[in-house]
Amino acid sequence: MKNTNEPFESSHLSQSGSNSNLSFSYENDGSDLRLRVPTEFSFEENYNHLSTATNESLYTLREGRIYKAIAVGEEDTVVEIAAEGEHYLRIRFIEEPPVDSPTLREGVARYVHDWFDLGTDLKPFYEMAAGDPLLKEAVVSFYGLRNMGIPDLYEAVCWGILGQQINLGFAYTLKRRFVEKFGRFIERGGERYWLFPTAEDIAVLTPEDLSAAGMTTVKKCEYLVDTARLIASGELTKEQLLQTRDVKQAEKRLVQIRGIGPWTAHYVLMRCLRMPDAFPIDDVGLHHSIRHVLGLDAKPSKERILELSAGWTLWESYATFYLWRFLY
Missing domain, CATH: 3.30.310.20 (DNA-3-methyladenine glycosylase AlkA, N-terminal domain)
Known part of the structure; x- marks a missing residue:
């Protein structure tokens, strides 16, 4: 006490x-x-x-x-x-x-x-968003919301890989399986509080080990192990990515890794590296949010999204996060 x-x-x-x-x-x-x-x-x-x-x-x-x-x-x-x-x-x-x-x-x-x-100082974001057709409702509805991050690089990459091409509910199911099979827990008051598996924990395993635990496709298991080995060996670090100070260069480094495409790269840069101009423009949730806000009959094209986001410079990450909040 x-x-x-x-x-x-x-x-x-x-x-x-x-x-x-x-x-x-x-x-x-x-x-x-x-x-x-x-x-x-x-x-x-x-x-x-x-x-x-x-x-x-x-x-x-x-x-x-x-x-x-x-x-x-x-x-x-x-x-x-x-x-x-x-x-x-x-x-x-x-x-x-x-x-x-x-x-x-x-x-x-x-x-x-x-x-x-x-x-992060959100004053400039709110000033910009107040006059933006897509964002003005979001910043009123969710004022004070922060881009809740994933500080650990391996956890962020895993979540990006697990979430590829599946619905969010199933992604959480896979994450729980992964955590409870390969992570560790601390017990307090009879309840278990889990810690995400470290890259070192997974680097010594094989894709077959993960697949046997119900971790979706063999390919995703390979990606999870490969990335763990890169991080555990020091070939890929958060510091290296931050030192680029450029979202395009950081994306280029990440997409060289098997299993990481542009969407996953920008998700990691947004949620872990906090790069303000990270922009997962191909995200289905973002498309549905824009459709919802504008009352569209179909999801917007990439060209239309680029037009709508032209005023978001250096706030693409926060704009995406706030629009996601309409859905989840």
Whole structure:
């Protein structure tokens, strides 16, 4: 139980990513952590978005709080994330003795900051979107929503591969199979909180191992293992992709990998690398969202989407995410 009389101490840290010049701070009272959130942030909107994933295996939602296992290096923990007023997120460590590890505390703060994309200033996006025919309704309906990310590169690539050419419900089923077969869990209060398998976990397996576990087609199993081996060996890293500082160059690197096409590449660049101009223009969900907003009889052509998105420069990623929210 937190001693409410214990003062919070602030720690200021650099933030890696596409906005690498940004920094963030977290407050630490020896028990809980606290992150300050931007004005353009709504915990409720982000919680509602997370709640649409009815078969999610990597977090649990209960009574307005998010419970999630987080790995920092060799250390694992489970945290509760909740709103504290309008200006903070409070992070509480679940059923653990005082967490004295500065590395773990900093890692958890970084993870949550990245997961909620708290380092991005959404004011320019909202200003642009207010006059955009496709986005003006979305930014009113979902004000404060963040591009909830996938900080781990292998997890992001896996989710992109698993989701290829199947409906979202089945993709979540495959993800749960993958996590519960090859991942690990932390138990708290009789409940299991799962961690996604690492690239190192999968790199030592064969495609047949994954196929035997019900992981869809043999080809997808090959892609999952091949990518794991690239990441585990250091041939593919998040840092390398970030250093390109160019969405086209990063896409070029990713599509050289078997099983990763333009859609998967842009999905990874959008959700993991936070490249603002990542744009999965061929995404079926995006097409359905545009059709819904404009009341079209058929999905728009690629040429029409390019016309409609002409004003989104450097906000293509957020525009896509907000339009997706109409569907899920």
